[in-house]
Amino acid sequence: MRVTAKTIAKQLNMSPATVDRVLHNRGGVKPKTVNKVLAKAEELNYTPNKSASFLAKKKLVKVAFVLPEYPEYFWKEIERGIDNALEDITDYGFHVDIKKTSHTIEHQLETVHTIINSGEYDGMVICPKDGVSLTNIIESAVNNDFPIFTFNNDSPESGRISYVGANYYDAGKLAGDLASKFTGESKRFAIIIDEADTYQMKQKRKGFEAFTLENGDVDFVKLLRLDNQSMSASLEKVRQNIADVDSVYVACGALAEVAEQVKQMESNKPVLIGHDLNDAVYHQLQEDIVTATICQDPHYQGSLAVRLAFNYLMLDKLPEKEDNVVKLEIVTKGNAKYYLN
Amino acid sequence: MRVTAKTIAKQLNMSPATVDRVLHNRGGVKPKTVNKVLAKAEELNYTPNKSASFLAKKKLVKVAFVLPEYPEYFWKEIERGIDNALEDITDYGFHVDIKKTSHTIEHQLETVHTIINSGEYDGMVICPKDGVSLTNIIESAVNNDFPIFTFNNDSPESGRISYVGANYYDAGKLAGDLASKFTGESKRFAIIIDEADTYQMKQKRKGFEAFTLENGDVDFVKLLRLDNQSMSASLEKVRQNIADVDSVYVACGALAEVAEQVKQMESNKPVLIGHDLNDAVYHQLQEDIVTATICQDPHYQGSLAVRLAFNYLMLDKLPEKEDNVVKLEIVTKGNAKYYLN
DNA sequence: CTGTTAGCGCTTTCAA
DNA sequence: TTGAAAGCGCTAACAG
Numbered sequence: 001m002r003v004t005a006k007t008i009a010k011q012l013n014m015s016p017a018t019v020d021r022v023l024h025n026r027g028g029v030k031p032k033t034v035n036k037v038l039a040k041a042e043e044l045n046y047t048p049n050k051s052a053s054f055l056a057k058k059k060l061v062k063v064a065f066v067l068p069e070y071p072e073y074f075w076k077e078i079e080r081g082i083d084n085a086l087e088d089i090t091d092y093g094f095h096v097d098i099k100k101t102s103h104t105i106e107h108q109l110e111t112v113h114t115i116i117n118s119g120e121y122d123g124m125v126i127c128p129k130d131g132v133s134l135t136n137i138i139e140s141a142v143n144n145d146f147p148i149f150t151f152n153n154d155s156p157e158s159g160r161i162s163y164v165g166a167n168y169y170d171a172g173k174l175a176g177d178l179a180s181k182f183t184g185e186s187k188r189f190a191i192i193i194d195e196a197d198t199y200q201m202k203q204k205r206k207g208f209e210a211f212t213l214e215n216g217d218v219d220f221v222k223l224l225r226l227d228n229q230s231m232s233a234s235l236e237k238v239r240q241n242i243a244d245v246d247s248v249y250v251a252c253g254a255l256a257e258v259a260e261q262v263k264q265m266e267s268n269k270p271v272l273i274g275h276d277l278n279d280a281v282y283h284q285l286q287e288d289i290v291t292a293t294i295c296q297d298p299h300y301q302g303s304l305a306v307r308l309a310f311n312y313l314m315l316d317k318l319p320e321k322e323d324n325v326v327k328l329e330i331v332t333k334g335n336a337k338y339y340l341n
Numbered sequence: 342m343r344v345t346a347k348t349i350a351k352q353l354n355m356s357p358a359t360v361d362r363v364l365h366n367r368g369g370v371k372p373k374t375v376n377k378v379l380a381k382a383e384e385l386n387y388t389p390n391k392s393a394s395f396l397a398k399k400k401l402v403k404v405a406f407v408l409p410e411y412p413e414y415f416w417k418e419i420e421r422g423i424d425n426a427l428e429d430i431t432d433y434g435f436h437v438d439i440k441k442t443s444h445t446i447e448h449q450l451e452t453v454h455t456i457i458n459s460g461e462y463d464g465m466v467i468c469p470k471d472g473v474s475l476t477n478i479i480e481s482a483v484n485n486d487f488p489i490f491t492f493n494n495d496s497p498e499s500g501r502i503s504y505v506g507a508n509y510y511d512a513g514k515l516a517g518d519l520a521s522k523f524t525g526e527s528k529r530f531a532i533i534i535d536e537a538d539t540y541q542m543k544q545k546r547k548g549f550e551a552f553t554l555e556n557g558d559v560d561f562v563k564l565l566r567l568d569n570q571s572m573s574a575s576l577e578k579v580r581q582n583i584a585d586v587d588s589v590y591v592a593c594g595a596l597a598e599v600a601e602q603v604k605q606m607e608s609n610k611p612v613l614i615g616h617d618l619n620d621a622v623y624h625q626l627q628e629d630i631v632t633a634t635i636c637q638d639p640h641y642q643g644s645l646a647v648r649l650a651f652n653y654l655m656l657d658k659l660p661e662k663e664d665n666v667v668k669l670e671i672v673t674k675g676n677a678k679y680y681l682n
Numbered sequence: 683c684t685g686t687t688a689g690c691g692c693t694t695t696c697a698a
Numbered sequence: 699t700t701g702a703a704a705g706c707g708c709t710a711a712c713a714g
Contacts, residue, residue: 002401002706002707004707004708005707005708006707006708014685015684015685015686016685016707016708016709017684017686017687017710018683018684020708020709020710021683021684024709028683028684029683029684030683030684033683033684047431048707048708049396049432049707050429051392051393051395051396051433051706051707052392052396052432052690052706052707052708053707053708053709054392054690054708055390055392055393055396055689055691055692055706055707055708055709056689056690056709056710057690057709057710058689058690058709060343088391088429088430089429090388091390091392091393092392170675170676173675174673174675174676176675177673177674177675178673181523181632181673182522182523184525184526185525325679326679327676327679327680329670329671329676330670330671330672330673330676331671332515332518332519332522332671333518334511334514334515334516334669334671335511335515335668335670335671338666338667338668339668343690343691345690345691346691346692347691347692355700355701356700356701356702357691357692357693358693358694358701358702358703359699359700359701361692361693362699362700365693369699369700370699370700371699371700374699374700390690390691390692392692393690393692393693393706394692394693395692395706396690396691396692396693396705396706396707396708397693397694397705397706398692398693398694398706399693399705399706
């Protein structure tokens with residue numbers, strides 16, 4: 001038989017309601033009774049049944065996830081993680097709406113506004129296009145008891161409940177570590193960024209450079225910039241600029257494109273390192289054009305965010321940490337298949 | 342409001358009991374009624390509430406996990422994964438007992454016997470010491486409607502419901518891939534096994550050798566064997582034998598011990614690759630004695646096993662695949678901290 | 683300070 | 699072939 005609140009009540013000759021009051025310290029119970037109940041609960045090893053509890057509370061909570069559209073393969077994985085974590089807890093009354101926002105910050109700001117003002121939601125998880133420009137809106141929402149979590153990209157000044165995502169400085173450092181391990185005596189490196197030069201990218205670059213500074217045997221690090229307006233021209237230029245380099249680290253989203261350039265080089269192909277995995281990169285790994293790519297388990301990241309929001313909103317449990325940093329994973333030819341889909 | 346079975350019943354002027362019968366095709370319902378209910382459920386986008394369902398069924402299920410004691414750090418991680426997956430579903434009436442078995446196969450066989458005959462359990466998840474010697478007992482149990490899942494180590498001939506664990510052949514191949522990438526022109530390799538030479542180790546070796554065969558630029562692969570009886574002597578011997586080698590792959594559990602030997606070498610320290618991560622290996626990664634270690638996400642592995650058993654026993658859902666292969670992860674100095682604890 | 687009662691969404695008798 | 703009723707473990711409103 002199961003040990004329930006009723007079991008405790010029966011053994012102590014009182015009503016389940018009193019037991020419930022004690023178990024949730026709702027107050028208004030004689031201290032002596034409190035102690036008796038607590039002792040009995042301990043003795044019988046009582047654990048409350050969440051299922052029954054949520055069922056009885058009939059509380060409904062809805063949170064909005066505000067996510068970018070691109071890169072699609074990445075956010076699809078995140079969504080899988082979200083859905084997975086939702087599997088059991090939708091039955092508890094916890095629901096999620098995913099809102100995609102396009103390129104512009106304006107659009108994102110507007111979306112956020114709408115969500116907060118609609119009164120439909122009890123909280124929000126957001127991947128800010130730009131942490132700084134969202135600081136104010138997040139701050140005022142949080143102060144008005146509308147909890148917001150940041151995701152994948154932080155807005156540290158905003159007072160968000162907590163952040164879930166990778167540490168991009170570490171990611172850059174890891175890239176440096178790999179570049180160094182995959183090359184021989186000569187260590188002439190290049191790092192490729194694009195003009196957006198977001199916070200994430202800056203961090204990656206800092207981390208990569210920090211690594212090379214700490215490791216005296218690196219000859220140099222060349223900084224190359226892609227121009228989104230004239231992509232093919234700037235890719236061409238990159239190809240020329242990496243002819244004298246032993247390893248290239250693509251810190252922006254253009255790994256596959258750069259790889260195509262490397263493929264065309266006749267000799268001295270550099271070791272190529274980048275981020276994330278899509279079909280193109282998968283094949284380039286198999287062809288040994290890309291040596292390694294650094295991934296962050298998007299599936300786990302998604303489910304962690306759901307869990308934190310759930311704990312906060314339905315269990316009144318604060319996240320243990322302000323930063324919930326997710327694993328950085330190294331993917332090569334040998335283990336890439338585990339990371340696809 | 343929520344859409345419940347009652348909602349459907351009301352809209353169709355019938356009782357919730359009939360709706361329930363249809364939803365679970367328990368039979369004894371007029372085809373016309375069946376269709377009406379199904380259509381309504383579809384129309385209202387009805388989803389059953391698992392919480393309420395389990396609560397009402399009051400079914401209790403208990404499964405035994407039979408796991409080895411060593412290496413402790415590995416099984417501790419697995420247990421964390423198990424506990425994690427259990428978090429919500431214990432409230433559904435699904436319980437797990439973990440039984441540790443010591444070194445001998447006899448002890449494990451006995452434990453398995455006891456579990457099956459006790460009548461206390463509804464199923465079992467086991468990490469066989471040796472798949473072959475457990476074939477018979479698993480087979481007869483499964484035939485007697487006592488479902489058994491294998492874990493971490495398979496017993497493919499036994500008719501187990503399904504297997505959860507890594508593909509060790511692939512692990513060996515991955516080690517080959519890494520050894521090759523981390524070395525320069527000269528590729529003289531050694532692989533270290535121990536006398537136990539279990540199925541897992543054989544597979545790793547095969548995979549490693551397969552990789553080197555496919556890659557013509559590998560000079561040779563030396564096979565070295567550790568002797569558990571005279572560990573220090575054989576470690577010494579290993580040290581002498583790897584003096585002329587560019588990379589060493591430790592396929593057995595002695596990565597940290599071999600690393601200590603490598604540390605003592607004055608020059609030509611080979612690239613060291615092995616499996617799993619404990620405190621010792623963590624430090625050896627930081628010191629650049631170990632270059633990389635291959636891990637299988639034990640946390641995920643544990644929770645997957647729980648989920649499969651739960652689905653099978655409580656949801657009557659068969660696993661989609663016979664082999665549930667878990668990810669192989671590459672850990673280096675740069676990302677090791679994410680894998681500790 | 684404590685007990686009674688009804689009900690969450692679902693399943694399971696039992697009766698019709 | 700269908701319905702009524704009770705109950706899973708917990709909570710909430712109301713009464714006392």
